[in-house]
Structures are given as C-alpha cells and as structure tokens.
Amino acid sequence: MTTQLIEQILQLSISERLELIENIWNSITDIPDAIELTExxxxxxxxxxxxxxxxxxxxxxxxxxxxxxxxxx
Structure with a gap:
C-alpha cells in the first residue's frame, strides 16, 4: 500500500472509512478459502x-x- 493511498484514506470522513472497512471485509469474506488457518x-x-x-x-x-x-x- 502506498503512502499516497494511506493519506487519501485518512482524508475520508469516519463514516466513509467505516464503509471502506466494511467493503474490504466483505470482499475478504466472499472468498473464505483465501484465509488459511494455522495448525x-x-x-x-x-x-x-x-x-x-x-x-x-x-x-x-x-x-x-x-x-x-x-x-x-
């Protein structure tokens, strides 16, 4: 992740950042096999x-x- 992207994210409002988090989380949970558990x-x-x-x-x-x-x- 670039510094520029992080700076853009931090300029978002709290509600926009929360929405971004939700969107990222949903994209992860859409592919449950992508998350590998340790032994x-x-x-x-x-x-x-x-x-x-x-x-x-x-x-x-x-x-x-x-x-x-x-x-x-």
Missing part, C-alpha cells in the same frame, strides 16, 4: 467444538451475550 488455530477450533458437543447447554445464545455486554457499561 494451532485449527486445533483450538476442534477443541472448542468438542467442548460444545460434550455440553451444548453450557453456551449462551446471542441475546444473552448482547445483554451481558450491555450490562457491562
């Missing part, structure tokens, strides 16, 4: 999946998680 990351995901499968009732649904986050403020 350690794969092992961690396998470990978490195993814990979940052993006791799926231990987890929290999204509404519960959002409420906990809101209560921290």
């Amino acid at each position: 350690k990351q794969k092992q961690e995901l396998d470990y978490r999946l195993e814990l979940y499968e052993q006791n799926s009732a231990r987890g929290s649904n999204w509404e519960e998680v959002k409420q906990r986050i809101k209560n921290r403020k």
